Amino acid sequence: MDPVLQKVDEAIILIALRRQRRRQEEERSRRRHRYWVHPMVSHRVSTGYFHNLYSELRIYPNKFSNFTRMSVARFDDLLERLRPRLTRMDTAMRNSISPEERLLVTLRYLATGQSYATLHHYFLLGVTTVSRVVKETCVAIWEELHNVVMPEPTEEIWESVVDTFWEKTQFPNCIGALDGKHIRVRKPPHSGSSYYNYKKYFSVVLLALSDANLKFLLVDVGAYGSQGDARIFRESTFGRRIHAGQLNIPESRPLPCTEEPSLPLVMVADEAFGLAENLMRPYSRYGLNRQQKVYNYRLSRARRVVECAFGVCTAKWRVLLTSIHLDVENAIKVVLACCVLHNYLRDNDNSNVEPEPSQQSQRVQFMDLRSTARVMSIRNQFAAFFESPEGEVSWQNDFV
Incomplete structure (x- = not known):
């Protein structure tokens, strides 16, 4: 084989290997979380929607109804029905999301159809966390309520x-x-x-x-x-x-x-x-x-x-x-x-x-x-x- 052609082939193979290695490093970099908890999310208690608005909304029934699509009394009644299914255990690493916040996030999603990313910026919860909260709460709402408000017709x-x-x-x-x-x-x-x-x-x-x-x-x-x-x-x-x-x-x-x-x-x-x-x-x-x-x-x-x-x-x-x-x-x-x-x-x-x-x-x-x-x-x-x-x-x- 011509030595020149052999060197060209080796150079091409080397370039291909370098490109493959670079892509693998970029993929690993994308997968690697930059933060354990994003700085924005870590400020949830001080600046998030729930911790800043929930208590104040309850003072003004019309505003609360507009935000959640139900009265304060109906929200409290629904919360008590769902509380056992929405309660999670606190750990040494982080506190759990309260049933009140889980229900509020879900009702806001159902009332507006906003994306999970938008709710993430409002409530300062991770996008994946919002997704899981909405899914679990919707299942709880259906399973707890349908036999009460939509029973099998007799x-x-x-x-x-x-x-x-x-x-x-x-x-x-x-x-x-x-x-x-x-x-x-x-x-x-x-x-x-x-x-x-x-x-x-x-x-x-x-x-x-x-x-x-x-x-x-x-x-x-x-x-x-x-x-x-x-x-x-x-x-x-x-x-x-x-x-x-x-x-x-x-x-x-x-x-x-x-x-x-x-x-x-x-x-x-x-x-x-x-x-x-x-x-x-x-x-x-x-x-x-x-x-x-x-x-x-x-x-x-x-x-x-x-x-x-x-x-x-x-x-x-x-x-x-x-x-x-x-x-x-x-x-x-x-x-x-x-x-x-x-x-x-x-x-x-x-x-x-x-x-x-x-x-x-x-x-x-x-x-x-x-x-x-x-x-x-x-x-x-x-x-x-x-x-x-x-x-x-x-x-x-x-x-x-």
């Missing part, structure tokens, strides 16, 4: 819901209003189009059944983006339970002020859902007669409560209006925590936020199942009831 609960719907919306035999929303999430790594929906962004789907008091009776959060809208509801846990008759729905009964026929208790939904025995949707929009128009109007009045429930929930917990930059599992925990907090405050707080239209959480389109003659007959009987003396209300004539 026949007694369904009966109460039916009475409230008839009183407030004049829709009979109604056990809830059903709808779904896309909640934006960050694209999961190596997921392809698994979470990509027809709106051209990545999302998980929140399905919810609401009562006439804007409380969620049932919620289901899942990722169905790549399956197509026609299969979302059918393949959700929620949808399977509805069509399998696993929700303890009471037996059919006559409509108010009538003796026959007996009609099933139903959920109301928009035209994106398929018509089923326990699920009523509007007639198609074209070529309607008066009776069908009245039915669509009455159903719309009952169905809008779930839209209002979504509006109230997202107005308080604005993380649902942002793109949640967490992995899907943690994003689902955040959404579930928001839902049970919504119910918790509907039960206990007098200050209710008015619903706002949401541009970020888009409505979901579902399957359009072929309806049987029996199911269509049930819908026709509801429509006939709204035109009868027993079911007619004075204001529906102003609509038609």
Whole structure:
């Protein structure tokens, strides 16, 4: 081999080895923590949000409510429910984060949707610490509250819901209003189009059944983006339970002020859902007669409560209006925590936020199942009831 070429090869190999060694040293330098505790974080007790604002916020209830989205009394009650799960042990190296601060950080994240980096600068906690605190607290909120404020519906609960719907919306035999929303999430790594929906962004789907008091009776959060809208509801846990008759729905009964026929208790939904025995949707929009128009109007009045429930929930917990930059599992925990907090405050707080239209959480389109003659007959009987003396209300004539 030519000595000159041999020397050139050796020089190239030497340069490559030096570059590789330099990259390894840079990688080790990046991995090496510069501080055991960052100087900013070490001043948390003297300059952090919690230690400077928490006590003062409690003096001014309006400011406290604006910061946490709940009253002082509700915060204290929630804190006592969660305290055993949020308490950590102090060590010789550092003091633990108090349950009060853990809850305040989490509520601020849910209320604003601010990034962990932003909360790090406000509360002077490490970004990783903020992430862990929010995840653990959201899990605690869901597990401690959902059996209290969103229990599994029983026949007694369904009966109460039916009475409230008839009183407030004049829709009979109604056990809830059903709808779904896309909640934006960050694209999961190596997921392809698994979470990509027809709106051209990545999302998980929140399905919810609401009562006439804007409380969620049932919620289901899942990722169905790549399956197509026609299969979302059918393949959700929620949808399977509805069509399998696993929700303890009471037996059919006559409509108010009538003796026959007996009609099933139903959920109301928009035209994106398929018509089923326990699920009523509007007639198609074209070529309607008066009776069908009245039915669509009455159903719309009952169905809008779930839209209002979504509006109230997202107005308080604005993380649902942002793109949640967490992995899907943690994003689902955040959404579930928001839902049970919504119910918790509907039960206990007098200050209710008015619903706002949401541009970020888009409505979901579902399957359009072929309806049987029996199911269509049930819908026709509801429509006939709204035109009868027993079911007619004075204001529906102003609509038609």
